[in-house]
Amino acid sequence: MNTVWLVxxxxxxxxxxxxxxxxxxxxxxxxxxxxxxxxxxxxxxxPSWKARLFDAIVGPIVVLLIFVPLWPLLLSIEYGFPWHxxxxxxxxxxTDAAFTWPESEAGFEVTGADLLEKLSRADIEAAExxxxxxxxxxxxxxxxxxxxxxxxxxxxxxxSELWSFRGLWKTPYxxxxxxxxxxxxxxxxxxxxxxxxxxxxxx
Amino acid sequence: MTAQFFEALHYDxxxxxxxxxxxxxxxxxxxxxxxxxxxxxxxxxxxxxxxIGTWEILRGRLYLIAINVLPGSRxxxxxxxxxxxxxxxxxxxxxxxxxxxxxxxxxxxxxMGHQSTFERDLLIDVERGVIxxxxxxxxxxxxxxx
Numbered sequence: 001m002n003t004v005w006l007v008x009x010x011x012x013x014x015x016x017x018x019x020x021x022x023x024x025x026x027x028x029x030x031x032x033x034x035x036x037x038x039x040x041x042x043x044x045x046x047p048s049w050k051a052r053l054f055d056a057i058v059g060p061i062v063v064l065l066i067f068v069p070l071w072p073l074l075l076s077i078e079y080g081f082p083w084h085x086x087x088x089x090x091x092x093x094x095t096d097a098a099f100t101w102p103e104s105e106a107g108f109e110v111t112g113a114d115l116l117e118k119l120s121r122a123d124i125e126a127a128e129x130x131x132x133x134x135x136x137x138x139x140x141x142x143x144x145x146x147x148x149x150x151x152x153x154x155x156x157x158x159x160s161e162l163w164s165f166r167g168l169w170k171t172p173y174x175x176x177x178x179x180x181x182x183x184x185x186x187x188x189x190x191x192x193x194x195x196x197x198x199x200x201x202x203x
Numbered sequence: 204m205t206a207q208f209f210e211a212l213h214y215d216x217x218x219x220x221x222x223x224x225x226x227x228x229x230x231x232x233x234x235x236x237x238x239x240x241x242x243x244x245x246x247x248x249x250x251x252x253x254x255i256g257t258w259e260i261l262r263g264r265l266y267l268i269a270i271n272v273l274p275g276s277r278x279x280x281x282x283x284x285x286x287x288x289x290x291x292x293x294x295x296x297x298x299x300x301x302x303x304x305x306x307x308x309x310x311x312x313x314x315m316g317h318q319s320t321f322e323r324d325l326l327i328d329v330e331r332g333v334i335x336x337x338x339x340x341x342x343x344x345x346x347x348x349x
Contacts, residue, residue, distance in 0.1 A: 130331075134264075134266070136294040137293070143296045144297065194231075196232075197231050
């Protein structure tokens with residue numbers, strides 16, 4: 001290896017060391033968000049001498065040996081460089097699309113037997129106002145779900161009636177009690193708006 | 204499927220882990236999901252849903268007070284991005300069900316979802332975001348099916 005390349009290599013590794021120190025300092029100054037227990041019942045034991053030795057000596061050496069040669073890659077992962085945008089197998093449209101149940105689970109349909117009561121839109125909106133003493137919800141019908149409700153009613157045919165319903169949805173994961181409002185035209189039931197989906201019996 | 208991280212719950216002056224995921228109900232009811240839990244492969248196999256919600260029971264109501272994603276997550280989500288205009292606190296009025304808060308030692312570990320059994324479960328009944336009652340269920344070591 002000639003001297004020029006050796007200088008480049010040392011510069012690269014030197015930058016890696018500086019970046020590592022800066023990163024550690026940044027993390028010490030601004031720790032990551034809180035940690036959450038998988039099992040809160042497990043009691044933490046005091047670290048063993050092996051763990052303390054690892055934390056004090058072996059760990060930092062391993063980090064140094066791995067981080068310094070690979071610092072651009074590891075830094076990009078740590079700070080969320082959008083590598084996934086370059087993966088050919090990713091379907092961006094899927095991520096950007098609004099959530100929908102997979103086809104196999106989109107099986108709930110309101111039946112005539114589920115219907116409870118015919119209501120006007122004004123009645124429903126008056127009954128579904130959500131209030132909160134801490135003002136942590138919009139002062140609108142269905143609160144944080146108001147946009148979903150608006151989209152639902154905006155898509156209804158003018159002659160649609162609105163009915164409340166309560167039905168059971170059997171899935172491979174359990175039985176859900178579903179509640180909400182459904183559009184009805186004559187004997188035909190149209191789209192529905194869910195207000196509650198409660199697991200009744202887990203499989 | 205790996206055992207999943209708990210949600211965090213602040214209740215009665217303590218921070219606890221909770222297996223119930225009320226934000227999943229919000230998405231199921233049509234609430235806009237910025238893409239949480241929809242990525243494949245997932246950022247972490249112990250977090251298929253893609254976030255950890257921090258909840259608080261205050262004055263008899265259930266609130267969502269934070270949404271955390273893993274460092275480097277592909278989906279940048281927070282309380283503000285999921286609930287614009289509500290960066291600090293969101294009343295979980297959409298949730299009706301029972302919050303399960305495992306307590307004590309693990310009696311049986313199951314490497315899937317939230318299926319491990321603990322000594323007891325604190326169960327809190329919620330109706331449209333309002334706490335209706337709570338009870339403690341003492342558990343036994345489950346018998347293997349077979």
